[in-house]
Amino acid sequence: MTLAQKSFERDLQEIQEELIMMGGMVEKAISTSILALKDLNARLAKEVIRYDKTIDEQELKIEDLCIKYIALQQPKATDLRFITSAMKINNELERMGDYAESIARQALFLSSKPPLKPLVNIPLMSERVQAMVKDCLTAFLKKDQALAHDVIHWDHAVDELQTRIYKNLLGDMIRDPNAIERASSLLLVSTRLERIADQATNVCEDVIYLVTGVTVRHRDKLKLDESS
Numbered sequence: 405m406t407l408a409q410k411s412f413e414r415d416l417q418e419i420q421e422e423l424i425m426m427g428g429m430v431e432k433a434i435s436t437s438i439l440a441l442k443d444l445n446a447r448l449a450k451e452v453i454r455y456d457k458t459i460d461e462q463e464l465k466i467e468d469l470c471i472k473y474i475a476l477q478q479p480k481a482t483d484l485r486f487i488t489s490a491m492k493i494n495n496e497l498e499r500m501g502d503y504a505e506s507i508a509r510q511a512l513f514l515s516s517k518p519p520l521k522p523l524v525n526i527p528l529m530s531e532r533v534q535a536m537v538k539d540c541l542t543a544f545l546k547k548d549q550a551l552a553h554d555v556i557h558w559d560h561a562v563d564e565l566q567t568r569i570y571k572n573l574l575g576d577m578i579r580d581p582n583a584i585e586r587a588s589s590l591l592l593v594s595t596r597l598e599r600i601a602d603q604a605t606n607v608c609e610d611v612i613y614l615v616t617g618v619t620v621r622h623r624d625k626l627k628l629d630e631s632s
Contacts, residue, residue, distance in 0.1 A: 412477055419469050419490050420545075423497075426462045427541040430497045433459060433504035434537060434600065438530040440511035441593060442523060449515065452508035459501035466494045489614040493544060496603045496610070500537065503596040503603075510589045510596075520576065520586040526594055529565040532558065533597045536604040543608055549615045552608035556620075562601040569594040 433452050440448035470491050474484070536555050543552040573587040573594075609621045 412483065415469070415473050415477065416483065416486060419466065419473065419487070422462070422466050422469060423490055423493060424541065424545060426459070426466060426494065426497050427537075427544075429455075429459050429462060430500045430504065431534070431537055431541075433501050434507075434530075434534055437504045437507040437511060438527070438534075440508055441514065442527060444511070444515040444519065446512055446515040449508040449512035453505055453512070456501055456505040459498060463494055463498040463501075467491065470494070485614060485617065489610045492610045493607050496606045500600050500603045503600050506596050507593050510593050514586060514589055517586055520583055520590065523590075525565060525569045525572065526590060526597070529562060529569065529594060529597050532562055532565070533601045533604070536562070536601050540604040540607040540611070543611045544614075547611070547615050549612055552611040552615075555608045556605050559601050559605045562598055566594050566598045 433455055436448055436455075437452045439445065440452065470487050473487055477483075536558055539551055539555050542548065543555065570591060573591045576587045577584045606621070609619075612618065612620050
């Protein structure tokens with residue numbers, strides 16, 4: 405291997421390591437925001453809100469590394485596929501961080517209110533979503549196409565939980581107008597968790613593209629269009 409090739413490999417390894425670090429930061433933000441919600445802990449909620457700036461800075465760092473690699477290294481097709489996937493995954497992770505911050509803001513709001521009711525479905529939903537985030541990062545690290553497909557499949561279970569939570573909270577609002585504000589806040593939390601699951605699904609679609617070169621995003625929609 406030439407010195408130039410070694411330099412290419414080091415740059416790609418650095419991008420991957422920074423992405424894995426970004427993933428860990430996002431996992432921390434999500435888990436802390438959910439803990440803040442469960443415990444109605446304003447301190448933890450504020451910690452997540454402040455931490456979002458650090459996640460944003462990490463996103464910019466990774467983006468800069470990718471752009472420099474493209475500009476300076478003139479990557480071959482397989483390396484270019486890695487870089488484009490890395491840039492997409494970087495953006496998906498940053499969006500997850502934004503949603504974690506949004507959950508933390510709702511936790512901060514709810515911390516000043518009496519509890520609406522014991523939380524059951526939202527913690528269950530958060531566990532499934534956090535597992536999806538963890539596994540989408542593992543799929544990227546190990547280039548595990550099978551695991552990526554599994555995560556994509558799990559998104560349906562999260563959508564079903566979101567529907568159940570919506571119906572329950574809507575019932576609470578109908579029965580008690582005083583619950584509307586708090587129920588609306590919890591509904592927003594469930595919506596944000598559902599969006600994090602969508603981002604994890606997008607990451608896995610990027611992993612499949614990285615491994616196979618095949619684009620699976622929007623495939624179901626395209627099939628519907630072709631059959632109509």
